[in-house]
Amino acid sequence: MTSRTMDGCIKCGACVRECPVLLQEGQDRFPGPRRLAVEGPRFNEELSALRSPLELCTTCARCTAACPSALPLPEALVQVRRLLYREKPRPERQENMLANIDGTLRTVLPSGPVTELPSTGDVLFFPGCIGHGRYPEGITSSLSLIRAVGGRPFAPQGWACCGSPLEKIGDEQRLARLEAHNKALFRGFDTVVTSCPGCTVQLRKRYGLDPQHIIEHIHGSGRLRRSSFDHGSPPIKVALHSPCHLARVVGPHTLEMARDLLDMVPGVDVVSTGLEDDCCGGGGGVASARPDVAERMAARKVQAAVEAGAELLLAPCPFCVINLGRTGLLNVQDLTVFLASRLLKAEGIYSPIP
Amino acid sequence: MDLPETSCDVLVVGNGAAGCLASTLLAKRGYDVCMVSRGTTSTSLSTSRTSLSGVSRRKEVTQLLRGLGAAYGLFGSHPGKGEGITSLGSVVRQDLSSPHDWLCTGPERTAVLGLKGNADLDPDLLCRMAGRCDSIGECRPYWADLGLPSSIDAGGGPTITRESRVAVEELAEAISEMDEEMVIIPPLFLGPRHDLALSILERSSGRFIREAATPLSNPGRRLQACLERGALDSGCRLLGDRQVIGSLAQGHELREVRIMSGLREGTIRFGALVLATGNIVSGGLQVGCDGPYDPVFGLATDTCSTGSLRSPALTTALSVGIRNREGRAVRKDGSVMQNVWVAGSACPGLSYPLGRGLGHVASSALTIAEMVRGYL
Secondary structure (H helix, E strand, O other): OHHHHHHHOOOOOHHHHHOHHHHHHOOOOOOOHHHHHHHHHHOOOOHHHHHHHHOOOOOOOHHHHHOOOOOOHHHHHHHHHHHHHOOOOOOHHHHHHHHHHHHHOOOOOOOOOOOOOOOOOOEEEEOOHHHHHHOHHHHHHHHHHHHHOOOOEEOOOOOOOOOHHHHHHOOHHHHHHHHHHHHHHHOOOOOEEEOOHHHHHHHHHHHOOOOEEHHHHHHHOOOOOHHHEOOOOOOEEEEEOOOHHHHHHHOOHHHHHHHHHHHHOOOEEEEOOOOOOOOOOOOOOHHHHOHHHHHHHHHHHHHHHHHOOOOEEEEOOHHHHHHHHOOOOOEEEEHHHHHHHOEOOOOOOOOOOO | OEOOOEEEEEEEEOOOHHHHHHHHHHHHOOOOEEEEOOOOOOHHHOOOOEOOOOOOOHHHHHHHHHHHHHOOOOOOOOOOOOEEEEOOOOEEEOOEOOOOEOEOOOOOOEEEEEEOOOOOOOHHHHHHHHHOOOOOOOEEEEEEOOOOOOOEEOOOOOOOOHHHHHHHHHHHHHHOOOOOOEEEEOOOEEOOOHHHHHHHHHHHHOOEEEEOEOOOOHHHHHHHHHHHHHHHHOOOEEEOOOEEEEEEEEOOEEEEEEEEEOOEEEEEEEEEEEEOOOOOOOOOOEEEOOEEEOOOOOEOEEEOOOOOOOOHHHHHHHHEEEOEEOOEEEEOOOOEEEEEEEOHHHOOOOOOOOOOOHHHHHHHHHHHHHHHHHHO
16 A cells, blocks of 8 residues: 555645645644655655654545545555554553553543443444543433434443554554454444444444444434424534544545534524634544644634634534543534434433533 | 435536536536536646637637636636746746736836745746746745745635735735835635735735746635636535446446445436546546556547657656547447537546646537537
8 A cells, every 4th residue: 555655646745735734733743644655655764753743643534635646645654653663662642542452442441421321222333432431422312313213222242442543553463353352242233333433434444344424324314304303492503523534434425414414403503614624633543642733733623613603513523522622612512412412302311511 | 325316417527627617507507417526636736827729619718717717816817818927937828817927028027935835936946947038027036934824715705814914914024125016926825815815915015916827736726616616606516525436328328327425335317427537637547557548437548649748658648538429428349428428638638738728628618518408
């Protein structure tokens, strides 16, 4: 893959122009995808010199979308990372995450009460580590929405991390272990619903399943309509964040579905911020390796939403919600939490907005 | 999981200049037009400068482009024979120009302002090259370190955005120290009001402000945004970041294509299909061991040599386009697809830089849109 990327680059600079990390941090701190994924490997640069910038790629894939040759730059960059980490220790917070995996098979330890999931049903819902450990209301709302469209959600006992964070930071050994563990649990189910786009992509690419993101699942059911939502709720201005791994990897149709669902909710006005497509800054291991950078990137987005007059920022991804919420400038909610809170008969919604 | 099936009267593959113009013309006639785009178009990487030399239906092309450009501050200068100057100091023919394009006219003494960190304009290089050229007057290089980003959105409202106002003020201050009457700056501003930002800069600095023609930079993005807006405003739907991966034929007609959106696939049914895919540059054709080929539809290709580049391999590759008979695509077995048309640089000989650019592409889009109407 790296060699295809190296050979395919026409040096047009479109990726350098589009990269949100480069835009935020400047060329000195982050030289951009072309330098890291193409020129670095091509000229056999000393990897340790590229260490700091390599940690900063959020794998948002804006570069791939901008590339006239559609080169898989984030994947190529992750391969370079893999080479870097073969001998060298990782950033401290990533080491913590790996210790969590070794101890519990999940990347994060719950920081508070978790949402209990039924162990039997007809729709396999994969909660994902971030939702489970950091954003239980996102799990609750996903369960409500699956029920609202007629399903009985459940999660297999003892599920492990899907492996997406390990893939992004290039830890093949642990990745294989988690996959073997989960595959045994998933046997017999080919339809899985997830609320985290990272899980959706991982379960599709590495497990051979046909997972649906929760937005695809509830929209695709065709059972939600304007009459499903509460007409008595106060009007609200919201901004919709476009999560990278949802919009660019699961597919751009998901964001159209999200808009469609928001249009069904009475009293909702979706404002445009101009930065919808920019990365929240948390992906690709950046939130754990370089939280300062992740927060700066998030602040830029949230600020734009505030300036556009939004009272609430919605993201159909728990990971983005956590990272955007860190800035404290604006209420941030998972889209599923908002939709579930506006359902006429919401079941099991107990958690207030974080 | 499959995406819900959709249908339309005309499906246009590609959202570059040819795709957007054909979509605009057809949607304005009341057809349900859907445009599929894969991502970056060659139009958005172009200089956006337009020559009409040798273009058939020149008057209609001019009218079409000026009409769409009006809301976007593009092509607002009087049309006529002109010569523009590129960021490398070479002269290009340019018939349709925008008010702040740097043309071979105006005062003799010119300042060229480079901005540190902005790769679009190197004043030292430009002045050196311009010195060798008789038709360009005396140029003097300047550098400024203003910490400006390489593109700034000037917005689409009645006034320019706050961000662009700040940039204009900083530029005006830097420019006020120069002696020359005309100042060339790298293209910085995006959005429908980019032209207003430059006009304000002219007023506050008291100099003529001009932009050199730079490819892979903001001028192409402006043109792309302008044409895309035109297509959307005329009622066309745009399915972005999606790729056509297969098709289903019924005799000599195509009835549906499969498109890929991320992890998913879906079907689009249509009455007519316009291939405005570009050739190898935009991915309409791919290069295999026997040369360029059509990766999706099984169409034949033709070579048309209209010029040559320094690289023979690139010249060969860019000379190849989709074979068509009176606009209709031809399959490898020689049969003509009755409802599939080829527009823009997907046609042999129209691909930039071997072809002659936007004027010819627009003319092709005009002709194809009429043929599609005739068929429907």
